[in-house]
Amino acid sequence: MNDNKIGTYQFVAEPFHVDFTGKLTMGVLGNHLLNxxxxxxxxxxxxxxxxxxxxxxWVLSRLAIExxxxxxxxxxxxxxxxxxxxxxxxxxxxxxILNKEGKPVGYARSVWAMxxxxxxxxxxxxxLHGGNITDYVCDKECPIAKPGRIKVAQQTPIAEHAxxxxxxxxxxxxxxxxxxxHILDLFPIETFKEKSIKRFEMAYVAESYYGDTLSFxxxxxxxxxxxxxxxxxxxxxxxxxxxxxx
Amino acid sequence: MNDNKIGTYQFVAEPFHVDFTGKLTMGVLGNHLLNxxxxxxxxxxxxxxxxxxxxxxWVLSRLAIExxxxxxxxxxxxxxxxxxxxxxxxxxxxxxILNKEGKPVGYARSVWAMxxxxxxxxxxxxxLHGGNITDYVCDKECPIAKPGRIKVAQQTPIAEHAxxxxxxxxxxxxxxxxxxxHILDLFPIETFKEKSIKRFEMAYVAESYYGDTLSFxxxxxxxxxxxxxxxxxxxxxxxxxxxxxx
Numbered sequence: 001m002n003d004n005k006i007g008t009y010q011f012v013a014e015p016f017h018v019d020f021t022g023k024l025t026m027g028v029l030g031n032h033l034l035n036x037x038x039x040x041x042x043x044x045x046x047x048x049x050x051x052x053x054x055x056x057x058w059v060l061s062r063l064a065i066e067x068x069x070x071x072x073x074x075x076x077x078x079x080x081x082x083x084x085x086x087x088x089x090x091x092x093x094x095x096x097i098l099n100k101e102g103k104p105v106g107y108a109r110s111v112w113a114m115x116x117x118x119x120x121x122x123x124x125x126x127x128l129h130g131g132n133i134t135d136y137v138c139d140k141e142c143p144i145a146k147p148g149r150i151k152v153a154q155q156t157p158i159a160e161h162a163x164x165x166x167x168x169x170x171x172x173x174x175x176x177x178x179x180x181x182h183i184l185d186l187f188p189i190e191t192f193k194e195k196s197i198k199r200f201e202m203a204y205v206a207e208s209y210y211g212d213t214l215s216f217x218x219x220x221x222x223x224x225x226x227x228x229x230x231x232x233x234x235x236x237x238x239x240x241x242x243x244x245x246x
Numbered sequence: 247m248n249d250n251k252i253g254t255y256q257f258v259a260e261p262f263h264v265d266f267t268g269k270l271t272m273g274v275l276g277n278h279l280l281n282x283x284x285x286x287x288x289x290x291x292x293x294x295x296x297x298x299x300x301x302x303x304w305v306l307s308r309l310a311i312e313x314x315x316x317x318x319x320x321x322x323x324x325x326x327x328x329x330x331x332x333x334x335x336x337x338x339x340x341x342x343i344l345n346k347e348g349k350p351v352g353y354a355r356s357v358w359a360m361x362x363x364x365x366x367x368x369x370x371x372x373x374l375h376g377g378n379i380t381d382y383v384c385d386k387e388c389p390i391a392k393p394g395r396i397k398v399a400q401q402t403p404i405a406e407h408a409x410x411x412x413x414x415x416x417x418x419x420x421x422x423x424x425x426x427x428h429i430l431d432l433f434p435i436e437t438f439k440e441k442s443i444k445r446f447e448m449a450y451v452a453e454s455y456y457g458d459t460l461s462f463x464x465x466x467x468x469x470x471x472x473x474x475x476x477x478x479x480x481x482x483x484x485x486x487x488x489x490x491x492x
Binding site: 016021025034073166170171172175181187189211 | 260261262264265266267268271273277280281284294295319320410411412414415416417418421422423427430431433434435438456457
C-alpha cells in the first residue's frame with residue numbers, strides 16, 4: 001500500500017562530487033535529498049511549481065542525516081523518500097540512501113514548512129489541496145533519531161566567510177547546501193582522513209544574503225561530537241549544525 | 247557517419263545549480279561538460295577506468311566555453327560531445343550545449359593530455375589501443391575560437407583563498423570546478439546582475455593541494471574582458487582564466 005507513497009530516484013557518484021577519500025560529499029548528498037523531495041512533491045501535485053501558482057513556497061527547517069557508509073566515485077546508489085507526518089504548520093519527510101545492491105546505508109529526516117511568498121507567514125498544510133497531502137503519509141520506518149536541540153555557548157568564532165556570488169541562490173539567499181560546505185570546511189582535512197561522518201544535522205533558522213559576513217562558532221560537546229552555530233554580521237543566528245564523527 | 251562519434255547526454259538545471267539570476271552556474275556547466283567527456287570516452291573504451299588499468303589518466307589542460315544563453319532552473323538541456331583532433335600528446339574535444347528545443351545555445355572546446363600515473367609523463371595518444379582513438383575523430387563544426395593566450399602582468403592579488411577540505415578531489419588536488427567558482431567569486435554580484443558571461447576560458451597549468459594558499463591576480467584587458475591568474479603560495483602559477491562579459 002506504500003508503493004505510490006515512496007519515490008525512488010537513481011544516482012551515480014560523479015567524480016567532482018566526491019571528496020579526497022573518494023566518497024560522496026555531504027553537500028552533494030544534501031543536494032540530492034532536497035532534489036528528491038522536490039521530485040516526489042511535484043509528482044504528487046504539491047511541488048514548488050504547483051504551490052508557487054498560489055504564491056506559496058516550501059521552506060526547509062531541519063535536516064538530519066545518519067550514515068553507515070557513503071557511495072564511492074562512479075558507484076550507483078538510490079534515494080527513497082516519503083512523507084512521515086503532516087501537521088498544520090510542518091511536515092516530516094524521510095529518506096533512505098541505498099547502495100547499488102539496494103541495501104540501506106543511511107537515512108535522513110527533514111522538516112518543512114510552507115510559507116506565503118507575500119506575507120512570509122506559514123500556510124496551513126492540512127487545508128492544502130483539500131487536505132490531500134495527508135493521503136501520502138507513509139508508515140515506512142526511518143530508524144534514526146529526530147533532529148535534536150543544538151546549543152552553542154562559544155562566543156569566539158573560529159572562522160568567518162564573506163558571502164560571495166556562488167553562495168547565493170535564485171531567492172537571493174545563501175543556499176542551503178553552501179552552509180553544509182562551509183561548516184565542514186571548519187574541520188582540518190586530517191579529521192576526514194581518520195574519521196567519517198556518522199550523523200549530520202542542520203537547523204535552518206534565518207536567511208542570510210549577499211554581502212553578509214558569516215561567523216562560525218564551534219563547540220566540542222562530546223567525543224567526536226561538535227555543535228556549530230553560524231551568525232550573520234555577528235548578530236542573528238542563521239543556521240545551527242551538529243556533526244558526529246565515528 | 248558521425249552518429250556513433252557524437253555522444254548526447256540529457257540534463258535538468260537543478261535548483262541548487264542555478265545562481266541568483268536563475269541560470270545554471272558556469273561551475274555546474276563545467277562539471278557537466280567534464281562528466282560528458284568521461285561518459286563519451288568510457289563508452290568508446292578509452293575512459294578513466296580502462297586507461298587506469300594501464301596506469302594512465304586523462305588530464306584537462308584547457309577549457310573554453312562560449313554561450314548565447316544558459317539553461318534556467320528546472321529547464322531540460324542536453325550536451326553533445328565529440329573528438330575533433332587527436333595528436334601525439336593532446337586531443338581536442340568539443341561540446342555543444344543545446345536548449346530544450348535542441349537549439350545550440352553554446353559551444354565549448356577542451357584540450358586533454360594522457361599521463362602516466364607513475365612517471366607523470368605524457369603518453370602517446372596515437373598508439374593508445376592500437377591507435378583506435380582516431381577512429382572517433384569527427385568533423386562536426388565547433389564555431390567558437392580555440393583557447394587563446396592569457397597573460398597577466400598584475401602583481402597585486404585581489405583575493406586570497408586558503409584551500410579547504412571541500413576544494414580537494416580524489417587525487418588530492420584542488421578540483422577543476424572549484425577554481426571556476428573561486429574565479430567567478432572575484433566579481434561583485436552586481437556584475438552578474440547587469441551582464442552575463444559570453445566566453446569563459448580556463449588553462450590548467452599546475453596542481454595545487456590542501457594547505458596551499460591561492461592568490462588571485464586580475465587584469466581588465468579590454469571592455470568587459472578580464473584575464474585572471476591564480477598562483478599558489480605566491481609562487482607557481484596553477485591556473486589562468488579569461489572572462490568576457492556581454
